Amino acid sequence: MENIKNSSLNQKKENSNDNLKYLLDLNISKINKDDALHIAEKLRDELNRNNYYYYIKDNPIISDPEYDKLLRNLFELEKKFPEIVTSDSPTQRIGAPVEGGFPTVTHSEKMLSLQDAFDYDELKDFIDRIYKDLNLKENEVEFVCELKIDGLAVSLLYENGKLVRGATRGDGEIGEDITSNIKTIKSIPLRLIPDYQHKIPSVLEVRGEAYLSKEEFKRINEEREDQGIFAFANPRNSAAGSLRQIDPKITADRKLNIFIYAMAANEELVIDNQYEVLNYLKEVGFRINPNIKKVASFYEIKNYCESWKDKRKELPYETDGIVIKVNSLVYQKKLGQTTRNPRWAIAFKFPPEEKTTKVLDIKVSVGRTGALTPVAVLEPVVVSGSTVSNATLHNEDEIKKKDVRIGDWVLVHKAGDVIPEVVKVITEKRTGSEKPFVMPDKCPVCGSDAIRPEGEAVRRCASLACPAVQYEAIVHFASKSGMDIEGLGPAIIDKLLKENLIKDASDIYYLKYENIFGLENFKEKSTNNLINAIQKSKNQPLSRLLFAMGIRYVGEHIADVLSQSFNDLDELMNAKFEDLSQIFEIGPRIAQSVVAFFKQEQNKNVIEKLRKAGINFKSDHKIFNIKKEFDKKTFVITGKLESFTRDEAKALIENFGGKVSSSVSKNTEAVIVGSEPGSKLADAIKFKITRLTEQDFKNMIKEK
Numbered sequence: 001m002e003n004i005k006n007s008s009l010n011q012k013k014e015n016s017n018d019n020l021k022y023l024l025d026l027n028i029s030k031i032n033k034d035d036a037l038h039i040a041e042k043l044r045d046e047l048n049r050n051n052y053y054y055y056i057k058d059n060p061i062i063s064d065p066e067y068d069k070l071l072r073n074l075f076e077l078e079k080k081f082p083e084i085v086t087s088d089s090p091t092q093r094i095g096a097p098v099e100g101g102f103p104t105v106t107h108s109e110k111m112l113s114l115q116d117a118f119d120y121d122e123l124k125d126f127i128d129r130i131y132k133d134l135n136l137k138e139n140e141v142e143f144v145c146e147l148k149i150d151g152l153a154v155s156l157l158y159e160n161g162k163l164v165r166g167a168t169r170g171d172g173e174i175g176e177d178i179t180s181n182i183k184t185i186k187s188i189p190l191r192l193i194p195d196y197q198h199k200i201p202s203v204l205e206v207r208g209e210a211y212l213s214k215e216e217f218k219r220i221n222e223e224r225e226d227q228g229i230f231a232f233a234n235p236r237n238s239a240a241g242s243l244r245q246i247d248p249k250i251t252a253d254r255k256l257n258i259f260i261y262a263m264a265a266n267e268e269l270v271i272d273n274q275y276e277v278l279n280y281l282k283e284v285g286f287r288i289n290p291n292i293k294k295v296a297s298f299y300e301i302k303n304y305c306e307s308w309k310d311k312r313k314e315l316p317y318e319t320d321g322i323v324i325k326v327n328s329l330v331y332q333k334k335l336g337q338t339t340r341n342p343r344w345a346i347a348f349k350f351p352p353e354e355k356t357t358k359v360l361d362i363k364v365s366v367g368r369t370g371a372l373t374p375v376a377v378l379e380p381v382v383v384s385g386s387t388v389s390n391a392t393l394h395n396e397d398e399i400k401k402k403d404v405r406i407g408d409w410v411l412v413h414k415a416g417d418v419i420p421e422v423v424k425v426i427t428e429k430r431t432g433s434e435k436p437f438v439m440p441d442k443c444p445v446c447g448s449d450a451i452r453p454e455g456e457a458v459r460r461c462a463s464l465a466c467p468a469v470q471y472e473a474i475v476h477f478a479s480k481s482g483m484d485i486e487g488l489g490p491a492i493i494d495k496l497l498k499e500n501l502i503k504d505a506s507d508i509y510y511l512k513y514e515n516i517f518g519l520e521n522f523k524e525k526s527t528n529n530l531i532n533a534i535q536k537s538k539n540q541p542l543s544r545l546l547f548a549m550g551i552r553y554v555g556e557h558i559a560d561v562l563s564q565s566f567n568d569l570d571e572l573m574n575a576k577f578e579d580l581s582q583i584f585e586i587g588p589r590i591a592q593s594v595v596a597f598f599k600q601e602q603n604k605n606v607i608e609k610l611r612k613a614g615i616n617f618k619s620d621h622k623i624f625n626i627k628k629e630f631d632k633k634t635f636v637i638t639g640k641l642e643s644f645t646r647d648e649a650k651a652l653i654e655n656f657g658g659k660v661s662s663s664v665s666k667n668t669e670a671v672i673v674g675s676e677p678g679s680k681l682a683d684a685i686k687f688k689i690t691r692l693t694e695q696d697f698k699n700m701i702k703e704k
Contacts, residue, residue, distance in 0.1 A: 020046065020062065024069050028076045036081045040089075043074040047090045048191050048285075088162045088190040102176035102244070107155055108205050109264040109662075111169045113340055114323065114347040120302055123324070126346045127298045130326060133335055133343070138297055142327040144274045145293045145304045148347050149259055150318035151211030152240045154182065156260075161192040161200040168243065171480070172340075181243050184252035185210065189285040200284060201268035208260035208286075212239050213316045216255050235318050257317070260286040265662065267638070267678025273327045294327060305348050312350070321349040333663030339557040354413040354423060355388075357381040362393065362406055362437045364444050366468035369552060370461040372450055374399055374439065376410070376422055383414055391420040395457045396439040403427075407434035443468070470504060471497055473550050477505035481556055482548030483537040487530045495519050505548070506606045508534055509613035542569060542619045545610075549603075552593045561586065562594070569607070569617035573598040629700050630658035634667055638681055639674030641694050652701055664689060672697050 023039075023046055031039060047070055050062055062070075071090060078085045085091070117123040130141055155175065157165040166182025167175040182188060194200040212220070217235045242254040260281050262274075271277055275294055282288040291308075295301050305322045312319050326332050326344040335344040361377040374393040381388055391412050393399050402425055404410065409429040410422045443450050443461035445468035452459040461469060474493050478485040485508070496502045501515050511534065517527045540548075543563035547556050554562070565583050566572040572594070580591035597603055611617065635653050637646055637660065644652070649672065650660045664671060664683035671684040672692045684691055692700075 020066070023073065024066060026073050026077075028073065028080060031077065031080075033081055036077055037084050040074060040077055040081075040084050043070060043077070044086075044089055044191070046070055047074065048189065048193075051090070051186065051189065087164070090190065102178055104170070104174050105165065105167045105177045106174055107167070107169075107172070107264075108157075111153060111155060111172045111175070111207060112337060112342050113172070114345055115341040116321075117346050117348045120305075123301070123305075123346065123348050124298050126324075127301065130335065130344070134331055141296075141331065142273070143295050143301060144278075144325045144327045145295055145301060146261060146323045146325070147289055147291050147308065147312070147315075147319045148321040148323045148349075149209040149211050149289070150236050150320050151209040151258075152236065152243055154178075154208055154210050154243070154258070156182065156188065156206050156208065158192060158200075158204040158206075160202055161194060161204075163188070163190045176244070178243050180248040181245060181251040182210075184248050185256045185258055187257050187287045191285075193283070193285040199269065201266050204266060205264040206260050206281060206286065207262045207264070208258045210239055210243055210256050210258045211235060211317055212242070212254065212256060214318065215316065220254060258287060259289040261289070261323075267680070270679070272329050274325050274329065274332075275327055277329075301348075305350075309350055321347050323347050334665055339560055351413075353383055354411050355381045355383045356409060356411055356426065357388075359404060359406055359408045359410055359422075362399075362404070364440060366443060366445050366461055366466065367472055369472075369550065370443075370466060370469045372439065372443070372459045372461065374437065376404065378410075378412065378420075381412065383412060383420065388412060388414070388420040391422050393422060396452075396459065397457050399437055399439075405434035405436050407431075467497065474502065474505050474508070476550050477548040478508065478537075479548075481544075483540050483544060485530075485537045486533040487526070488533065492519070492530075504606050504609075506609035506613065509538070509610065509615070538613065538615050540616060542617065545569070545615065545617075546572075549597070551597045553590045554594065558586070558590060563619045567619055573607070626657035627700075630656035632657060632659075633669035634659045634661050634665075636661050636664050636668050636671045636680055636684070636689075637674070638671060638684075639677035641672070641674040641697075643694065643698065649697070656701065 019042070023043055026039065047067070050067055050070075074089070075091050078089065078091055115126070117126060127143075131138060134141060153169040155165075155167045155169065156163060157167075163183070164179075165177060166179045166188075167177055169175050183190065192200050192204075212235045214235070217238055220238060238254075239256060242251050242256055245251045261278070263277055263281065269280070271280055275292070278288050278292060293304055295304060301322075301324055308319075308322060324346050326335065332342070332344040335342070337343055358379040359376045360379055363375050363377060365373050365375055367373060374396065376391045376393050378389050378391055393402075393404060402422065404422060404425055409426040411424050411426060412420060413423055414420055439450075439459055441450055442448065443466055446461065446466040448461055448466060450459045450461055471490075471493060474497075475490050476482055478488040478493065488508070493502075496511075496515075496519075499519070501511065502508060511531075513527060513531060516522050516530055517524070522530075541563065543556075543560040546554060546562055546569075547559035561583065562572060566575065575595070577588075577591050577595050580586050580594055581588060630653055635658055637649055641649055653660050658669075661668065664680050664687060666687055668684070668687070668689050670690040670692050671680060672694070673681055673684075674694055681691070683689075
């Protein structure tokens with residue numbers, strides 16, 4: 001039997017060698033049109049197979065000259081018969097420049113960001129909460145530890161095993177279509193590898209981190225400096241900039257790489273844990289980081305993190321932490337997610353790199369809420385890959401606590417590897433010439449009183465008319481997370497304020513063509529573009545308007561919660577403290593802040609101007625027509641519905657007071673079953689959940 005097996009393997013190897021020799025020795029001039037399609041497919045299969053061994057397995061099976069010859073043969077064949085070119089052909093990795101930027105795409109499943117843990121206490125709190133939420137004990141939940149790669153999150157969409165789209169994460173729901181640039185990353189398969197054991201679903205969306213190696217990052221910066229171009233701050237920014245190049249040839253020249261770490265929910269695949277997901281993705285052709293580990297306790301997680309604290313510096317790429325995920329996909333569904341983060345995963349961040357430098361001065365900046373923030377002006381120093389010349393000192397209590405003085409030598413790091421911060425003063429280096437700093441009692445911008453409210457750490461400018469407050473408030477209002485007025489950036493807002501064309505955010509909607517056209521660098525097209533962007537922003541959801549207003553303690557998530565709880569802005573404005581306090585996630589501090597904000601006459605005046613300008617005040621989440629069959633009940637939809645799209649059915653359920661979940665649990669009221677249902681039907685049967693046909697659903701939503 002062993003001889004038969006060896007004989008079979010040898011025969012297979014000989015056939016493979018014969019096929020390679022045939023493809024290398026092709027005479028393109030003698031190939032006719034009838035044979036071209038078949039030969040091109042053989043060349044593509046051979047090139048894709050070798051890409052897999054070279055980029056995924058790190059084990060090339062042919063020489064570079066042989067690979068180049070195969071690629072050249074395919075290129076010549078497609079050149080001779082252009083009608084046989086396919087979008088997933090290896091020759092199409094470098095496309096034509098994209099005209100006019102990037103179109104947007106909607107992700108099939110939201111790309112969430114991860115909650116961070118900066119020490120082991122925070123990490124243990126997270127692990128303990130997992131046990132509590134699942135009602136399980138330690139060692140009853142398995143976790144997967146993965147390196148957190150410092151790059152740019154992207155989504156790859158495959159249809160019938162072929163890459164059809166690559167996109168940036170964007171805001172998590174909507175990203176940019178960067179397919180042409182994604183195709184330049186050679187470790188991304190253009191076609192997946194199916195076999196009898198590894199099924200390729202009709203649609204597969206995976207997520208990964210595109211990055212630059214340390215060596216490539218250094219090469220690019222040296223090249224840019226030679227050309228007199230500013231150097232990139234860090235590999236993450238460089239990767240992001242590379243993937244958003246209009247010309248894919250520039251992206252290709254930067255030799256990006258990728259690690260795939262997840263896939264969107266897929267009903268065609270029977271996989272029940274993250275570790276199996278990663279192994280499946282590797283087998284079908286994706287590049288997976290090899291440093292993954294299954295663990296079963298906080299102790300094992302901590303040991304894994306500790307093992308990489310110093311060892312990560314030996315890696316050829318940057319990593320700033322460890323991602324810890326609950327392994328079971330069933331448990332992941334039960335744990336769910338917040339607006340921004342999954343509740344089943346966390347990123348443990350390594351202690352940031354610390355450097356010594358000198359405090360040259362301490363200046364005070366004024367934020368959009370009037371907060372005065374002391375900032376240390378530093379002798380420039382490179383920290384975690386970028387040059388730092390300013391560091392926040394937070395507030396006057398922090399300055400006193402750390403005893404930071406002008407002229408001090410200090411230790412600085414980047415909080416969360418992002419925000420430069422003074423860690424401590426090196427008192428041993430003091431000479432006696434250092435000058436203590438005292439927070440001003442007047443606003444450095446407008447000269448008004450700077451008051452520190454009782455019980456607060458921050459001193460604030462008392463004037464609502466302070467130019468610094470208005471500038472920061474309007475920048476925030478127009479920002480991408482706010483009203484998203486494209487083209488209305490900080491520099492333009494500064495010009496509009498200086499020209500007295502606007503005084504507050506509502507004035508934006510009263511700008512006329514002639515106001516903008518006269519500004520520096522504004523021609524006819526750019527003026528019309530800005531006017532159109534301003535008009536378009538009038539229809540933003542209420543949640544964005546609430547966030548844009550800059551109400552203290554109201555971030556994106558709380559703005560969304562508020563918009564779901566009231567019919568419109570007027571109803572929210574008239575809400576009492578008691579009404580707001582009863583809403584889940586709205587605590588006393590937020591409730592008090594919201595009530596106080598809407599009591600201010602100046603804020604009321606701005607809101608009235610927004611109303612007259614035609615800004616949308618209505619909630620697109622509010623339930624208007626509650627039915628007892630749906631009220632406060634959770635439904636799941638599986639399969640294809642004939643009379644409704646999935647979004648239409650979801651909107652109806654929410655309109656009647658219900659909620660739609662992506663997974664089945666014991667709390668699910670019913671599962672609506674369409675044609676070709678997925679694994680959710682099996683879950684419904686397992687949990688003995690009511691199953692509804694589409695006709696049952698129609699009967700429920702009929703008026704009575």
